[in-house]
Amino acid sequence: MKKDFIILAIDTSCDDTCAAVVRDDRVLSNVIASQIEFHKPYGGVYPMLAKRKHQEFIEPTINEALRRAQVSWKEIDILAVTIGPGLAPALEVGIAEIKKLVKQYKKPVIAVNHMEAHLLSSFACNSQGQGAFSKIKPCFPILGLLVSGGHTQLVLMTDFGKYQLLGETLDDAAGEAFDKVAKMLDLGYPGGPIISELAKKGKPKYKLPIPMAGSKDLNFSFSGLKTACLYKLKELPKPWDEQFYCDFAASFEKAAVEALMIKLKKAIMIHQPKQIVLGGGVINNLKLRKEARKTARQFNLEVFIPYDEKLFTDNAAMIGVCAWHQAQRKDFFKKVDLLDRKPNLNFN
Amino acid sequence: MKIIGLKKNEKAIKVALAVLKKGGLVIYPTETCYGIGGDATNLKAIRKVLEFKGNRGGKPISIAVSDKKMAEKYVVINKTADNLYQEFLPGPLTVVSKSKGKTVRILEAGKGSLGIRIPEYPLVIEIIKEFGKPITSTSANTSGKKTPYCLKDVLKYTSKKRLELINLFLDGGRLPFHLPSTVVDTTLNEPAILRRGEIRISKTKSNSFISNSETETKKIARKIFERQKGKKPIIFALQGELGSGKTQFAKGLGQALKIKDNIVSPTFTIIREYPFNLHKSGMFYHLDTWRLEKGEELLDLGLENMLKPGNIIAVEWLQKIKPVLEKIQRAKKAQVVWVDIEHVSETRRNISYKE
Numbered sequence: 001m002k003k004d005f006i007i008l009a010i011d012t013s014c015d016d017t018c019a020a021v022v023r024d025d026r027v028l029s030n031v032i033a034s035q036i037e038f039h040k041p042y043g044g045v046y047p048m049l050a051k052r053k054h055q056e057f058i059e060p061t062i063n064e065a066l067r068r069a070q071v072s073w074k075e076i077d078i079l080a081v082t083i084g085p086g087l088a089p090a091l092e093v094g095i096a097e098i099k100k101l102v103k104q105y106k107k108p109v110i111a112v113n114h115m116e117a118h119l120l121s122s123f124a125c126n127s128q129g130q131g132a133f134s135k136i137k138p139c140f141p142i143l144g145l146l147v148s149g150g151h152t153q154l155v156l157m158t159d160f161g162k163y164q165l166l167g168e169t170l171d172d173a174a175g176e177a178f179d180k181v182a183k184m185l186d187l188g189y190p191g192g193p194i195i196s197e198l199a200k201k202g203k204p205k206y207k208l209p210i211p212m213a214g215s216k217d218l219n220f221s222f223s224g225l226k227t228a229c230l231y232k233l234k235e236l237p238k239p240w241d242e243q244f245y246c247d248f249a250a251s252f253e254k255a256a257v258e259a260l261m262i263k264l265k266k267a268i269m270i271h272q273p274k275q276i277v278l279g280g281g282v283i284n285n286l287k288l289r290k291e292a293r294k295t296a297r298q299f300n301l302e303v304f305i306p307y308d309e310k311l312f313t314d315n316a317a318m319i320g321v322c323a324w325h326q327a328q329r330k331d332f333f334k335k336v337d338l339l340d341r342k343p344n345l346n347f348n
Numbered sequence: 349m350k351i352i353g354l355k356k357n358e359k360a361i362k363v364a365l366a367v368l369k370k371g372g373l374v375i376y377p378t379e380t381c382y383g384i385g386g387d388a389t390n391l392k393a394i395r396k397v398l399e400f401k402g403n404r405g406g407k408p409i410s411i412a413v414s415d416k417k418m419a420e421k422y423v424v425i426n427k428t429a430d431n432l433y434q435e436f437l438p439g440p441l442t443v444v445s446k447s448k449g450k451t452v453r454i455l456e457a458g459k460g461s462l463g464i465r466i467p468e469y470p471l472v473i474e475i476i477k478e479f480g481k482p483i484t485s486t487s488a489n490t491s492g493k494k495t496p497y498c499l500k501d502v503l504k505y506t507s508k509k510r511l512e513l514i515n516l517f518l519d520g521g522r523l524p525f526h527l528p529s530t531v532v533d534t535t536l537n538e539p540a541i542l543r544r545g546e547i548r549i550s551k552t553k554s555n556s557f558i559s560n561s562e563t564e565t566k567k568i569a570r571k572i573f574e575r576q577k578g579k580k581p582i583i584f585a586l587q588g589e590l591g592s593g594k595t596q597f598a599k600g601l602g603q604a605l606k607i608k609d610n611i612v613s614p615t616f617t618i619i620r621e622y623p624f625n626l627h628k629s630g631m632f633y634h635l636d637t638w639r640l641e642k643g644e645e646l647l648d649l650g651l652e653n654m655l656k657p658g659n660i661i662a663v664e665w666l667q668k669i670k671p672v673l674e675k676i677q678r679a680k681k682a683q684v685v686w687v688d689i690e691h692v693s694e695t696r697r698n699i700s701y702k703e
Contacts, residue, residue, distance in 0.1 A: 009642065014351035014617060051648055087617045089649045141572075150616030171595055172613040180590055189639070223613070231694045343621055 005327055006071055007078045008101075009320035010062065012094035013086030013114045014150065016313075017057040021069035021076075022320030026125045028069035030310055030317035033057040050298070054093035062097075065316070072269065073105055080110040082117070082316075082321030084345030085150075110323040111333040113345050114314075116163065117322040118279035119144045119155055121311045122304040125323045128212050132277075132304040143273035145264055148280030148313075149175035149273050152220045152260070153268045155347055157277075160325045165347040166267055167218025172254055175282045177222035181229050181252050185245060195249045196285045196331050202246030204254040206232060210261045218263050218270075225255055261295050261336035276303045281313040351517045357471060360518055363633030364475050367515045368483060373397065375488045375502060376475070377520030378412075378467040380528050380545070382496045383621060384514075385412065385483035388422075394452040396513045397484050400506075404491040409455045410442045410463030410531075412485035414477035419464045422450050422482060429534040432549070434574060438466040438473065440529040441547045442485075451482065461535050470684050471518070498522040543635065556700040558692070565593045565689075566698050569600025572685065573660075576666060576703075581659040581682045585673050587666045593697055597689065598634050598662045605632055614664065615639060619649060630658035634667055643669030655682050 004023055010017040017033035066072070081098040084091060102109060123138070125131030143166075144155040152169040172180070175192055182191015187198075211225045229252055236244070268276075277295050283289060283305060296303045311318055326332075333339055352360045353378070364374050371393040374385045379424060385398075386393035388411045397409065413419045416433050423445035425433065426591055447462035456462050465485045467473065476483060488496050490539050494503040499519055503511070530545035541549060559565040576582050584601060585596045595613045602611040605624040614620040614636040622632040633654045637643050646669055654661055655676065677684040683703070690698045 046564060051650075085617070087619055087649070088621060089619070148616075168608055168610075169612060176613060176615050185589060223591070223595060227694065230589075230591045343617070343619070 005077045005324055006075050007048050007080050007110075007320045007323050007327070008065070008076045009080040009112070009323055010058065010094050010097060010315040011082040011114065011117075011314060011319045012054045012058065012090050012092060013082045013084070013099075014314060016315075017054050017061050018314060018316035018319075019058075019061040020316035020320050021064035021065050021071055022324060023127075025123055025131070025321045026129055026134045027308075027311075027317040027320070028071065028127055029065045029067075030186060030308075030315055031061050031065040031068065032310070032313075032315055033061045044325055046159070051089040051093060054090055058093060058097050060273055073086065076105070076107055076112055078323060078327060079105075079107045080112050080319050080326075081339075082114045082319055083111045083217075083339065084342035085114055086341075086343060088341050088343040091343060095341055099115065099308040099336060099339065109333045109336050109339065110331065111339060112319045112322050112324050112326070113347075114319070115146060115151060115153065115155075115345075117149075117318040118146050118148065119157065119163070119277065120160075120322045120325060121279045121306040121318040122277040123325075124306055124308075124317060126307060131307045136302070137239075139274040141271060141273045142275045142277055143264075143267055143271060144279060146280045147174045147258065147260065147278070147282035147288065149173060149179065149190070149282075151280065152222070152262055153347075154218050154263060156267075156271050156273065161329050161331065163346045163347045166271065167220065167263060168223060168346075171221050171223040172226060174222055174260060175221070177226050177256055178252075178282065178285075180226050182229055184233055185248065187245075192282065194285065195253060196287070198249035199253040199287065200246075200250075202243070202248070202250030204251040205247050206251035208232065208237075208251055208255040210262065213259065213262055218267050220259060220263060222256065222259070223261040225252075225259070226265070253285070253287055257285070257291050260288065261291050264292065265295050265298075268301065273301065276301050278303060278305045279312070279318075282298050282308065283312050349514045349517055351519050353519050354471060354521075360471065361475055361478060363516055364518060365478055368393075368475075368479050371396075371516075372515035373400070373513055374483075374516045374518060375496075375514055376472050376518045377523055378469050378472060378485075379523075380496075381523060382488040382489075382502065383412070383467070383485050383556065384488040385485070387479075388455060388484055390453040390483040391452050394454060394484065396594070397486065398454065398580050400409075400490065400510050400513050401486065402510075403492045406458075408457040408461075408463060410485045411451060411455060411482040412465045412467055412472065412476060414473045418476070418482065419445075419466075422448055423462050423464055424448065424577075426534060428539050432532060432534065432539070433466075436547055438468040439547065440468070440526060440545050441465070442529045442543075444531065444533040444535060446535050455484070459535070461533065463531060465529060469520075488656065495528065497525060539637045541658065544658060555702060556698065557586045559697045559699055560695060562593060562596045563631040565596040565697060565699065566600030566603055567595045570604040572687065572699075572701055573601055573604040576683065576685065578683055579657050580680070581655045581657060582662065583673060583676070583682050583684045584660070584662040585602055585666045585670070585686050586662060586664050586689065587687065588697075589691060592689040592691055594664045594689060597687065597699070598664070601660060601662055605630075607632060624660075628658050630660065631656075632634065633659065633661045635661065636661045637663065637668040638665045640668060643667075643672055645649075647672065652681075
C-alpha cells in the first residue's frame, strides 16, 4: 500500500461548490466557495443556488484548494468526486469537471457517496495527523448518526466500505424541521443555527410530541413535529417577546433531539456498536452533541465527531478522506466516460 | 353456533372457509353492521339466508366480493359503476349492476340486477378472496328487527330456530355505529340512490375532498392521479401552507406510480427523481421551490427537460413558480393539475383541484 496519496476532491452535491486536497486522511486544504471571497470577476453577491453558480465557481475553488495545500497538479495522485446523493443538475457540474480534468491530467478517479463521506468525516485528521481517531483506533462495529438538512440516517459500519442503513427519515430531515420551524417564527433562512442559538437561553416549557417515539423500527419522521409546532404557535397569543422565542426554540429543540436520541438508543441496544460517530451539519447543535454523549455513556460508549467544524456541513475534505479509504480497497472508477450522477444514492 | 374472536385471525379464516364450502352460514363484522354470509352460488345456502331473514317482500340480497376483479365475473360494470368503484370501494356503498346470472337467481332484483359490495374490513375481504366466490351481504337480523352491531344484538333479537341456521359467528366486538351502506343503481342512465347511507353521491364528480389523516391524503392523491388522462406529462402543482401535507400528497402519487422508494421531502435537494414503471417507464420528479429565491431557477435546473410524455412532476411551494407553470400550460407542453391543500384543523385538510 502506497503511503502519501495526494487526492484532489470536489463536491457539488447541493448548494456549495467545494474542493479540497488531502494527503491520505490528512486534510491539507478544505475550500467552500460561499465562505471565501474570490477576487473579481468572481466577487460580488454570492448567488443562492443554480447550476450556473457551480459552473462559475468550480475552477477557482479547485485552484484555491491547490494553492492553500501548496501542491501542484503533478503531485496529485487521485481525483475524487461526489456522485450522489444530491441535486442532479448540481452533481453533474462536478462530474463534468472531473471528466475534463481526467482528459487533461490522466489521473485515476474515485466516485464518492456523499453520505459515506459524512459518515467518515470523523476519521479526518489535520495536516499534522491529529484527529478524533488519532489516539484511539476505530473499533467495529461503529454506529453512525448522520443529521443534516437533507438527511437523517442511522448507519452501522462493520468496516470501511461495509455499511448497513439501519433507519432514515420517512419525510423531512431533522435539519429541515429546524429551518421550517425557524420560518414559522420569522427567523429567516437558514434558521436552524438561529434556533439553536435562541434555545440556549430558553426553557423547554411548551409541550410538543416526540415524533415516532413509539415506532418499532429505526426510522425517523419530522413532519408531524413541524405541524404540531405550527398549531402550537397558532394557539399562543402574540405579541411574542424575546423570552418566548427562546422558550419555543428550546421546546422544539428538545423534541427534535429526543426523537433522534430514542432511535440512537434503540440502535445501540439492537446492534451493540463499540463506538459512535456523528456527522452532518446539524451536529453543530450543542444540545444534540451533549445528549448523544449522554446516551452513549449509558452504554459506556464514546462519541466521535470531526476535529473541525468545517467538516460537519457539506465540504470536499470528507470526500477526499472517504476516497483515501476507497483507494485502499482499490475502489477506483475505471470507465470514467460512464461516470454518472446518482441523485438517490444510498447505503446498501 | 360457534363463536370465534378475531384475535385469532388465521383460525377464523380457516373455520369460516370450511363453513362456507359446506354451504353453511357465517355472521361477520363489516364497517357498517354485522352481516350474514353464505355462498352466493349455492342455492341451499341462499335458502337458509332467506329463511333467517324471514319475510322481506321479495327484496333482493346484495353480495360481497373481495375486489373489482371478482365483481366483474358476476356483473357488468359500466362507466358509472366503474367511477363509483374507484371512488368509494372498499367502503359502505352497494353498487347495483346488471347480473351475469352466475349467482343464485333469487339474489337478483326483478330486472336481473345485482348489488355488489366490497366491505372495508380486511379480514372479510381475505376470507372472500380465499373462498374465491362472493358471499351474501345482508344485515344479520330478521327482517324488521334491530340492526346488529354486536353478538348480544343477534342473540337477543333472533329466534332460537333461526339461530340454529348459523354455523359461525366471527366476533369483532361491538362495532361503531354506522348507517347501512348507501345503495346506488347504475343500470339506468343516471345513477339512482336506492338507499341513503353515510356516503353521499353527487351527480357531478366532486373536485374537492376532505382528508382526516396522512393516509387519506395519500389516497386522495391516488384518486386525483387516476382521473388524469392523456399522453402529455402531468404536473401536479401543489399549493398549501407549511405542514399541510404536500409531501404526503406526493407520497400518494408515488404509490399510484408503484414507486417502492420512500418519497421524502425535497426541500433540501430541491429536486428528487424516482424512476417508475407503470404501463410504460417514466420518471417522477418531486420539486420544491421553498429554498429558491426565484421559481425561474427551476428552469435553470432543467424543468423543461423533465417535460417528456409519461413523466409525472409534483411541485411544492407553487407561488414562486406559478407564472412559469402557467406558461407551460398555455404552450400545451404539459397538463397541469392545480391542487390546493387547506388546513381545516390540526388533522383535517380540504384538498381540491382543478385542471
